[in-house]
Amino acid sequence: MLTSFPRPSVDSGTALGWPFPALADIEYAFNHKQIVAYFQAQHCISSGKLTGAEVLVRWNHPELGILRPDRFLDVICKYGLEGRLFECMIEHAIAMQRTVGKHRALNMAVNVHASVASSAEWADRVAKRVEQANVAPACVTIEVTEHGSSEKDVALAGAVTHLRRSGLQCAIDDYGTGASTLERLAMVPFNILKLDRHLIARARTDDYARSALTDTVVLAHECGMTVVAEGIETARDLQCTRKARCDVAQGFYFSQPVSASGFLRYCQTN
Secondary structure, three states, X not given: OOXXXXXXXXXXXXXXXXXXXXXXXXHHHHHOOOEEEEXXXXXXXXXXXXXXEEEEEEEEEOOOEEEOHHXXXXXXXXXXXXXXXXXXXXXXXXXXHHHHOOOOOOEEEEEEEOOXXXXXXXXXXXXXHHHHOOOOHHHEEEEEEOXXXXXXXXXXXXXXXXXXXOOOEEEEEEEOOOOOOHHHHHHOOOOEEEEOHHHHHHHOOOHHHHHHHHHHHHHHHHOOOEEEEEOOOOHHHHHHHHHOOOOEEEOOOOOOOEOHHHHHHHHHHO
């Protein structure tokens, strides 16, 4: 049985004032399909066309409602369940692909911790899972997140190489923060660079940040990479990323993360 948690505060996005869930609570949530996927739309910056979505984790808690990852993701990482989380999210991505793929080609981007994407064997299992589901591998993006060391980047490079050879897309997430650095970019054969939302926010008012944004896009394009700008909240943000020649935009300006049914409705109107 789930631990009885107190009711959330008005700001249900903050972890303050509530106890972290125990391992048993997290396992119960996985086993009873309370760990669900929400989808945030991605659009081509030049045409405005819907190109896909990022698959984001939520916990459909029976007492607290829909919880964002800042309420529980640290606990999942604490207990080493990042791999199980990825397996859950890739299944949701495949299910969505099998639904929307009947009508249009949209890309589903799934996050994976760098410590999970650590071998060619892991990459081979992912590629086979996508193939067995009859989903076009080019319509699935694996976004590598979080920290790592240069030693782990060697294993990561092998995994990403295998995924790319299998036809999947691979993105370096939150570029410019943590381990998502130029060194990793040079070592691992990503074909998508996802800009950190904080760079987009700083570029609203800071000339240096705007220059850094433009220079990063130039570097990525010279490497043959697609650039995704995350955190687009206003028309000004969109204009800024368009001027910098980013390729794809994601953020509240288009849509907040929505449930699977909500994303299907979004697809019908976009």
